[in-house]
Amino acid sequence: MALLTKKDASLITDPLADNNPITIQVLGICSALAITAELKASVVMAVSVLFVLALGNVVISLMRNIIPSKIRIIVQLIVVATLVIIVDQVLKAFAYELSKTLSVFVGLIITNCIIMGRFEAFALGNGPWRSFLDGIGNALGYGVILVIVGFFRELLGSGTLFGYPVLGNPIEKTGLYSIGYENNGFMIIPPAALIVVGIIIWVQRSRNPALVEDH
Amino acid sequence: MLEHIELFFKSIFIDNMVFAVFLGMCSYLAVSKKVATAVGLGAAVIFVLAVTVPLNWLLDQYLLRDGALVWLGPEYTDYNLSFLSFILFIATIATMVQLVEIVVEKFSPSLYNSLGIFLPLIAVNCAILGGSLFMQSRDIQTLGLAFNYGVSSGIGWFLAILAIAAIREKIRYSNVPAPLRGLGITFIITGLMGIGFQSFGGMLTGGDEAAPVKEEQQVVNDKVSKIEKKELEKKDIEEKEISYNDTINN
Numbered sequence: 001m002a003l004l005t006k007k008d009a010s011l012i013t014d015p016l017a018d019n020n021p022i023t024i025q026v027l028g029i030c031s032a033l034a035i036t037a038e039l040k041a042s043v044v045m046a047v048s049v050l051f052v053l054a055l056g057n058v059v060i061s062l063m064r065n066i067i068p069s070k071i072r073i074i075v076q077l078i079v080v081a082t083l084v085i086i087v088d089q090v091l092k093a094f095a096y097e098l099s100k101t102l103s104v105f106v107g108l109i110i111t112n113c114i115i116m117g118r119f120e121a122f123a124l125g126n127g128p129w130r131s132f133l134d135g136i137g138n139a140l141g142y143g144v145i146l147v148i149v150g151f152f153r154e155l156l157g158s159g160t161l162f163g164y165p166v167l168g169n170p171i172e173k174t175g176l177y178s179i180g181y182e183n184n185g186f187m188i189i190p191p192a193a194l195i196v197v198g199i200i201i202w203v204q205r206s207r208n209p210a211l212v213e214d215h
Numbered sequence: 216m217l218e219h220i221e222l223f224f225k226s227i228f229i230d231n232m233v234f235a236v237f238l239g240m241c242s243y244l245a246v247s248k249k250v251a252t253a254v255g256l257g258a259a260v261i262f263v264l265a266v267t268v269p270l271n272w273l274l275d276q277y278l279l280r281d282g283a284l285v286w287l288g289p290e291y292t293d294y295n296l297s298f299l300s301f302i303l304f305i306a307t308i309a310t311m312v313q314l315v316e317i318v319v320e321k322f323s324p325s326l327y328n329s330l331g332i333f334l335p336l337i338a339v340n341c342a343i344l345g346g347s348l349f350m351q352s353r354d355i356q357t358l359g360l361a362f363n364y365g366v367s368s369g370i371g372w373f374l375a376i377l378a379i380a381a382i383r384e385k386i387r388y389s390n391v392p393a394p395l396r397g398l399g400i401t402f403i404i405t406g407l408m409g410i411g412f413q414s415f416g417g418m419l420t421g422g423d424e425a426a427p428v429k430e431e432q433q434v435v436n437d438k439v440s441k442i443e444k445k446e447l448e449k450k451d452i453e454e455k456e457i458s459y460n461d462t463i464n465n
Contacts, residue, residue, distance in 0.1 A: 104348035198395070201398055212394055
């Protein structure tokens with residue numbers, strides 16, 4: 001990492017594991033779970049959040065000295081809403097079907113706690129370049145969890161990945177299905193996402209006991 | 216009247232904000248350690264939803280949706296401002312939350328103190344914006360229904376946070392595996408509660424639906440519809456193959 005100093009690099013790598021926005025900071029769960037039944041939607045959501053968070057962090061960081069602190073939440077909301085409208089319009093123009101699947105959850109990026117949380121905790125106190133890196137890091141940390149959850153839910157629930165069958169054909173009984181394997185319809189319903197995230201938290205904290213909470 | 220009752224129970228149980236669409240999870244997880252604070256926040260959410268959903272309904276009806284500006288004159292029929300709905304909805308919500316904050320601070324300082332940082336954060340509670348966006352996408356017809364929708368989805372959220380807070384108060388005395396303590400077990404409990412709430416899915420009322428069929432019959436129906444679905448999928452695959460072959464031949 002010749003391009004980044006060690007301190008800057010840690011802004012990107014920390015949120016990927018030990019300071020993950022979803023499993024440790026408990027931010028941004030709202031819009032994350034409902035769309036993870038398919039891997040494709042998860043990836044699009046992760047990319048959208050990456051765009052909004054990185055740019056929003058830069059904008060807020062540039063304006064940090066001129067925003068009166070009393071109305072900062074409204075200023076932040078307007079910045080995010082503008083960026084989200086851009087994402088929404090781009091999705092509607094180039095991936096209409098997908099934007100139907102995501103429905104209101106694109107709009108809910110506005111109230112995604114990761115975005116407001118990072119604005120408040122980081123962008124208001126740091127320069128644009130560091131805020132940009134922080135935005136990228138946190139959005140990647142968020143995206144990693146989304147993709148992991150989406151991967152398992154789509155693989156176990158529908159036997160596909162990105163819509164392509166990977167376990168064989170359930171109708172013609174090829175691949176795994178020929179020996180009696182069945183898709184687990186449970187993974188498709190919304191509550192399964194919560195349980196998958198719970199298990200991810202379990203695994204992560206078993207590997208790193210320093211993260212364990214005392215009740 | 217019947218549609219009001221139907222919407223009311225549907226938004227509380229079937230489309231529950233937390234268990235069906237995961238809205239407002241952040242404050243749901245963060246403020247559910249004590250029943251008393253959970254009740255305060257839940258009440259604030261009901262109130263804010265009851266105010267913002269009808270307000271945003273009016274905005275949507277007379278400003279944003281396709282052809283909504285027609286009341287200004289016939290030349291405005293073609294305007295469709297719905298791409299602005301995010302920014303207008305969130306501005307309404309932020310203003311209303313500020314108002315609620317002032318009122319609560321004035322009349323109940325103890326509640327204000329216990330809610331602390333979370334009252335301003337109601338503005339960024341996904342449940343509030345989600346209420347308005349679902350109101351828009353589900354095409355709610357009248358102002359009364361919009362109010363009803365706001366109140367009942369607020370009540371649904373209230374019930375959810377109350378239940379999880381009560382469970383978390385008790386679970387402190389249980390021997391949870393260390394890595395699961397706190398956040399992990401809360402996620403899993405919420406998931407299990409969500410599965411429980413799925414069973415309300417069959418609770419549809421209203422004269423339009425067919426009378427509930429007996430269980431055996433339903434199973435048969437499900438099987439039939441599954442078979443039909445499979446056949447449809449098969450057809451799709453065949454069509455794809457055909458078109459694929461065509462492209463190869465060409």
